[in-house]
Amino acid sequence: MSGPVVVGVDGSESSLTAVDVAAREAALRGVGLRLVHAFGWPSVHTPLRTPPWSAAGVREMVDGTLADAELRARAIAPDVEIAREVVVVGEPVMVLELETRTASLAVVGSRGLNRFGRLLLGSTAGHLAAHGRCPVLVMRGRPEPTGPVLLAVDGAPRSAAAVEFAFAYASLHGTALRALHAWNTHTERSYGAPGDPPFVTYDEDRLRDEEERLLAEAISGMTEKYPDVEVERSLVRGRIRHSVIEATAGAGVVVVGARGRGGFTGLRLGSVSQAVLHHAECPVAVVRAEEE
Known part of the structure; x- marks a missing residue:
């Protein structure tokens, strides 16, 4: 726009x-x-x-x-x-x-x-x-923050607008980008193999591999579109909200997504985006998902 x-x-x-x-x-x-x-x-x-x-x-x-x-x-x-x-x-x-x-x-x-x-x-x-x-x-946050653009990656299709904004922002400002994806054993993924049971099993190595793949796929198109942006992929095991907020201490700005639907503020933002908006130690860019 x-x-x-x-x-x-x-x-x-x-x-x-x-x-x-x-x-x-x-x-x-x-x-x-x-x-x-x-x-x-x-x-x-x-x-x-x-x-x-x-x-x-x-x-x-x-x-x-x-x-x-x-x-x-x-x-x-x-x-x-x-x-x-x-x-x-x-x-x-x-x-x-x-x-x-x-x-x-x-x-x-x-x-x-x-x-x-x-x-x-x-x-x-x-x-x-x-x-x-x-x-x-x-x-918000500390005065005159410096550091890379911190992109909170959740891997959902609705976050594509936030990913695009973060890369464009980093390119415009001539700074690096840190794509952070937090996960833990409570992260539910359906692997969908024919022999899998109908419940989620917590094979940590398998789950970590899946989260690494998710992070790579979330930013893959943007690394080619913005070759000037130096990208660090960061896979963190821990509580998602805490991990993102903690990482804002070293960031110049943090980029999070907002849902495209929902009548109430909480439903539109999601728990991670709300927490970052209230507790980040640097400015927060909230990027609304495209309407479905």
Whole structure:
């Protein structure tokens, strides 16, 4: 997709970091940058003596926030075309979700400010990761992370979009890629040989060989398409969520997949993607599977 890079802006430190990263991504991809701020009217009873909100006051506040963000973006990517989008009445999660329909990448902070200035713990990031129509990059973890692109491989057909994104990202940034696949003896595989019993047997050597084959097949097409990307295949025996999160300590970004269907955030993301989104030590790119 050749659409712009979209970034959610609310004035928080986390969102300003997202602006910096979004500007760099837009420059690398040769696309425009859209700075988006949405302001939903309070739906709860406001205390007495609270100044009434006015459209003019909100507009002035938001314009100032976006102007500051634009200055940061222009300092980083002076040649990128930058557009501002202000939605005065609209829930941020819904506004940004609509923006992802025409974007090539959405960038958001892991924590932002709500309309009263209090911190929100990732509600926008979590919703976009599950429902966004383009890859979503959530800025979290240690400051200025370095290291290879970490690709969490599960071998499912629905993860092909995440694999493609990870290789393209590594190629674009000139960095290596570590394809990690975690397994354990509770990983259920059906080997399907005619003489096999109808239950799963845990032959560890056989299971390890199967997992190695799965990892190799998951990335085989991409190694030919992106020959410039140095690839490390990493087969780890252990708890899947723990293994992936632990590996993020040495990564510049981690790429995970999201399911293409399901009405609830948890069902769309899956347990591994949810855990990584909340506990990774580096930025997290969530790539939604193609709709079946």
